[in-house]
Amino acid sequence: MDKFAKTDFYIMDAIKKRWSPRSFNTDKAKDETIKSEEKIQRIFEAARWAPSAYNAQPWRFIIGFRNDDTHKIIQRTLVDKNKSWAKDAFALIIAIAKNTLDDNVTPNPTALYDLGQSVANMSLQATAEKLHMHQMAGFSAEEAIKLLEIPDGYTPVTAIALGYRDSAFRLPHNLRTIELTERERHPSRDFVFVKKFGEKTDLLKKAILYYMED
């Protein structure tokens, strides 16, 4: 089962197909393909080429792989409802913003924003690799700072599960229902304005779709 976005307008494949599952595959043979095909390298290469203000590149990541200590540490930082499923992910990652510019003093007002751009690139590259990512705000930044020795001036923002997804039927009932629920978003007309804030535009009225759902 895939949950392709039911889009109002045609968009690129990776964006249409990206979603955040909770059921991750633990098959060791599949794990090996991630390593042998350099999927991890390519995902971080995608992160690398995001734009950022002053080209400051205010993104840092700490990654652990299933069964290693870092994976276990990141599991410990998660809230309980995430712990239950995220333990199966091939990799767990903490995404960290550098709060200052290169002088290590001047605050970088777009550090979080640029970290988000970098992770968005990662998530689309992961989709292109037939992997899935699930970002979580539900983790303890304080625990991550302590356990992973993250220094002053850096802010852990999300924890990320990464791997091949698996069947929704491996999940307990409550999570299975979420896993099978269709993805929803406000239409673009509701968040894109002209002239001033709040002023909608007919430009974004839903068109008659000229492509077939795949």
Next chain:
Amino acid sequence: MDKFAKTDFYIMDAIKKRWSPRSFNTDKAKDETIKSEEKIQRIFEAARWAPSAYNAQPWRFIIGFRNDDTHKIIQRTLVDKNKSWAKDAFALIIAIAKNTLDDNVTPNPTALYDLGQSVANMSLQATAEKLHMHQMAGFSAEEAIKLLEIPDGYTPVTAIALGYRDSAFRLPHNLRTIELTERERHPSRDFVFVKKFGEKTDLLKKAILYYMED
């Protein structure tokens, strides 16, 4: 001239080809193709399908088109060094974060981060449409709030120029040099850690590239 990223590992086309030019095309016939081909609609559709914490979708945009009042207003908010070239962009956009969750009270700690993810999607969809985006931190959020009637609880984060790019030789000398300079990033080994913050991994040593530069 295109400035494809000189990548250490193979990545998807849209990420490789995305960059932020300053020379934008002002040909009216080309403008028409943007409208007739629904490129604007698709770019905001890409923004729409970004992930966000609690699916809060904390992104708002105000768009102006060359020669309309909103475009002129957004130009006024830019710092001088951006004004000089951004005036030619087909569209100027203010990207705005909603600071609170749906209850309009609880602060949303990932608002900026999720706005960044949404804009990253836009920039890749724009690349797929053969358009370019150039995000600017160099603008006055205060002016934007006043002139575009952005209410309390919302933060303008970047101004964005969008359009077809044009030759670097249309730019004055100083900007032309920047336009022709190769894109640079720290290698992923420098920002991806294992075990703890700062600990590098051989996993991300540059491989021998197995593809031809296109």
